Amino acid sequence: MNLLKKILHRVMSFQDLPTEASQDLPTGITRKLIADKYLSGNGIEIGALHNPLPVSKNTAVRYVDRMPVSDLKTHYPELARYNLVDIDIVDDGESLHTVKNDTQDFVIANHFIEHCKNPIAAIISMFRVLKSGGIIYLAIPDKRYNFDKIRENTSFDHLAIDHRQGPSVSKKKHFEEWTLSWNQITDPEKAKKRVEYLMGIDYSIHYHVWTSDTFLDFLFCLKKEFLSDFQVLLFLQNEDECITILKKGY
Template sequence: MTIAEFDETLSSVYAFRRFFANLYLQGNGIEIGALNHPLDLPASAQVKYVDRMSVPQLKKEYPELGNVNLVTVDIIDNGELLTTFENETQDFVIANHFIEHCQNPILTIKNLLRVLNKNGILYLAVPEKQHCFDRDRPITSLEHLLKDYQEGSEWSRQYHYEEWVELVEKEPDETRAKWMVKQLMKREFSIHFHVWTGKDFIDFLIMLKRELHFPFSLERVFDNINETITILKKI
């Protein structure tokens, strides 16, 4: 793909994101982990940005962001837990390219729904594995996700880092690979812990609805080139 083709694709991705934001988002809400790609919102929506670190801390932790303009972090909080937020206080929550970074996605979605008002909107965009560096990794099974939720995610943490080093970093040297895993775990480096295709992510949401009785309706699913956009309404 040429630079011009990449820019055109990125422009299309953002255009469809804006389209659904204009359709569904209004009132007061939060966006988690926006970094340098905040969702473009309609005038009817006011947002505060949440991240686990301040901007200077993010740039120190991720040197590749050093020269990138990041949104100002209004609230420092763990996006998986949102402990600084009371129940039913937000009209919308935006979490684009965030769920795959969560070690316990089911608990995360439970908390995202917890802070939403009735009829509040959860706006999710999840990368399609075939269109990113996850292409060689296996899909995260529903059984795996349930075990993370029921037993905690510590059991699978090292496994995810090992898979990352092998299938994303593609480190061939076993000794160096083990060292890399230890360093990533020590830093609690944010990788894609979980991997989905659009279909598999929808199956995951259906499981949350049917088996765990999470209080949402699936309002919209859209294949947005290299990601899947899903709009959930709290009920």
């Protein structure tokens, strides 16, 4: 069975994938194979930073981020040795205010949705800018394989409250979680100062965290409660991340 067939064979049956996938499907190759199969035409990638999705030559991508490259370099000094993609559109990727409805063939958002204060609104915005039949290419880090493993999975109820009441209700709590998981600060006074600092510079933390199965659950709850007009075309564990392909309409 060739590599692409192997991937497709695994659609919607991810239970046994982490071990298998990590043996024969390097993260980058898998991302590209899936991009080649599902992406064509004109679209946007949100938060590509130093790791844009490789796409085929007949595919045109405009890059969206919340700040220009000069500011991103300040925000992420640890990425100094990497080239960051040039930003075509400075916009809040959660609302995509500057992108018109029904204009894009695809939206790519890899390791972005966990940085969203309101993931439900972010996905609704992505579907808003897509043409009918357009594709969302979404990858999330699986918290079991990174520093987020000590955090509780974000429940759908939590996300629904963030969406209905506004994400400021839980913002500070998420910075406290991040200070513990990423900065590993346990001293309460130091943690308090760190939280104040990070909130002051609007640092882009992981507000919410999932494993592959809780993310799949999120997609089904989203479909049931907020946004019925989409299909899940692919759902795949790709080493320490999970990739899903969503299609607008039927």
